[in-house]
Amino acid sequence: MSSSASNISATPAIGGISYLFPASTRSVRQLSQDSQLESSVETLESFGFENVHVGVEESPYQLARDAVAKLIDEQSIDPESVGLLIYGGTPGVMAFSPAGDAAIGAAGFCTTDRFKYPSARLQYELGLTKAWTFAIDQMACTTLLAATRIARSLCLTEGIERAICVSSEFFPMYAGREAIFNCTSDAACAVLIERDGPANRLVSATTVTKGYYWDTDSRRDEVVASYFPTARHVALQTIDNAGWKACEVDWIMPHNVSMRSWEILSGLIRLPNAKLWTDNIARHGHTLAGDNFINYRDALDAGAIEKGQKILLFSYGFGAHWTGVAVEA
Numbered sequence: 001m002s003s004s005a006s007n008i009s010a011t012p013a014i015g016g017i018s019y020l021f022p023a024s025t026r027s028v029r030q031l032s033q034d035s036q037l038e039s040s041v042e043t044l045e046s047f048g049f050e051n052v053h054v055g056v057e058e059s060p061y062q063l064a065r066d067a068v069a070k071l072i073d074e075q076s077i078d079p080e081s082v083g084l085l086i087y088g089g090t091p092g093v094m095a096f097s098p099a100g101d102a103a104i105g106a107a108g109f110c111t112t113d114r115f116k117y118p119s120a121r122l123q124y125e126l127g128l129t130k131a132w133t134f135a136i137d138q139m140a141c142t143t144l145l146a147a148t149r150i151a152r153s154l155c156l157t158e159g160i161e162r163a164i165c166v167s168s169e170f171f172p173m174y175a176g177r178e179a180i181f182n183c184t185s186d187a188a189c190a191v192l193i194e195r196d197g198p199a200n201r202l203v204s205a206t207t208v209t210k211g212y213y214w215d216t217d218s219r220r221d222e223v224v225a226s227y228f229p230t231a232r233h234v235a236l237q238t239i240d241n242a243g244w245k246a247c248e249v250d251w252i253m254p255h256n257v258s259m260r261s262w263e264i265l266s267g268l269i270r271l272p273n274a275k276l277w278t279d280n281i282a283r284h285g286h287t288l289a290g291d292n293f294i295n296y297r298d299a300l301d302a303g304a305i306e307k308g309q310k311i312l313l314f315s316y317g318f319g320a321h322w323t324g325v326a327v328e329a
Contacts, residue, residue, distance in 0.1 A: 012152040013197025014327065015162070017297040018071035019189040019290055020063050021053035022099070028052075028183060036177040044183055047258030048278065052177060052285035055099030055170050055186040060090035061118050063188035064168035068126055071164065071190040079126060084154060084163035085133040087119035088143035088289060089188070090170050099186065102173040122166070131164075140317030141255055142207070143167050143289040145325050148191055149205045155195040166190040167289040179318075180220065182257045182286045189290035199307060200296075203326040204241035206234050213320035223320060227261075230322045232268045235314055238324030239271075242310070249274040250309035253299065253327075255291040255316065256281045274312070277304070291315065296327075305329045 026034075028049050032041045055063070064087065072079060089095070095118040097105030108114065119133040139146045147165035154160050168188035171177065177184050193202070208230055213223050239249060249271045254262055262276060277295050279302075287294060292313040299305045306329065313325040 010156060010196035011201045012155045013194050013202060014148075014200035014296070015192035015194040015197060016071055016075040017189065017191050017293045018067050018074055019187060019294045019297065020067045020070065021284070022055040022058045022063065022186050024054045024056050025051050026054050026177075031177045031183065037183070038176065038178050039181055044178070044181070047181060047260050048281040049183040049258070049285055050282040052183050052185040053187060053287075054177070057098050057100065059096055059098050060168040060170050060188070061095040061121065063186075064089065064095070064118065064166050064190075065122060065125060067168070067188040067190040068122060068164060068166050071192055072126065075192055077162070077192070079128050080130050082128045082131045082162050082164055083160040084151060085119060085123055085128055085131040086147040086151060086163065086165045087122060087133070087135040088137070088139065088147050088166070089168040091135070091137055092117060095168065099170050099173070102170070128164075138319060139321055140319050141288050141291070142315045142317035142321045142323040143169070144189060144191065144293060145205070145313065145315055145323045146207070148193055148202065149207070149325065151193040152202045152205070155193060159195070161195045163193040164190060165193065169288040169290070171288070179286070180224065181261075185285040185287045187284075187287035187290045187294070189287070189293050191293050199329060201328045203328050204238055205323070205325045206238040206241060207321060207323045208234050209319065209321050211319075216318045216320070226320075227316060228265060228268060231265055231314065231316060234322040234324045235269045235312060238312060238314075238326050242326035244310055244326065246271050247273055248310050249312055251299070251305060251311040252276045253292050253295045253311055253313045254278070255314065256284065256286045256295070257316075271312070289317075292325075
């Protein structure tokens with residue numbers, strides 16, 4: 001069999017997941033007292049939110065570096081065995097500024113500091129000397145799903161044996177802590193993708209982009225109206241692309257938006273045997289791009305996911321993007 005044919009016959013898989021949060025935690029009530037929310041405390045608590053993690057002294061880059069270092073340590077990875085590193089999240093020089101000084105980092109885009117890239121610095125400082133590296137942007141909360149999808153494709157088409165995807169996203173400094181009825185956390189999450197693996201296999205992926213919603217603030221009500229029918233379509237298409245039946249799906253690993261929205265969406269997609277992992281909505285809030293994989297790691301650690309089970313990961317991101325990924329444990 002040719003090398004190319006061997007690559008295509010492989011099944012890329014998640015080889016490990018590591019994540020980190022900033023040191024500071026704030027309750028929904030504290031956020032309200034600090035005028036960081038648009039909705040009432042009662043509304044957000046009824047949607048399942050209790051606490052979020054807020055960066056103060058940490059920078060997005062610091063959290064990304066430490067999350068990847070943790071992944072390398074936990075999975076006993078030889079840094080030179082990594083052939084690809086994909087970064088997503090807080091862009092460019094902004095990633096190097098502590099959260100409390102984000103505006104200073106943003107000003108760097110108007111100078112030659114614009115050309116200081118987190119992906120290159122990660123490769124250098126973590127000793128990933130054989131890794132091709134780049135960053136993806138403008139995918140919002142679907143960034144890490146998009147990164148793993150790209151890594152999966154490159155593992156198949158170019159024979160890359162091992163890739164690391166990392167997202168470190170801090171919510172904008174002057175934007176409060178709410179995004180359309182969701183309480184947001186700062187976090188970094190790193191995912192190891194192996195070219196061929198026996199467990200946690202990446203079976204299929206689907207993304208729908210609707211550029212009409214590029215200006216989310218001015219089209220907020222329209223985004224809400226479009227969210228559910230598009231989410232249903234993407235979820236069902238992902239399942240169909242995986243060759244699964246709706247009744248075969250065992251778990252949904254969600255993005256941590258409100259419990260109420262997931263109750264509605266679950267009713268629309270009608271997966272009769274699927275359980276929804278919701279343990280992290282209250283304790284972590286919406287960690288932007290990290291939710292699906294943080295939830296997956298915690299569900300694995302809790303013994304909730306059994307080998308061979310079929311899992312749907314789904315997320316929505318401003319832009320607007322709807323993404324689903326099918327994983328066989």
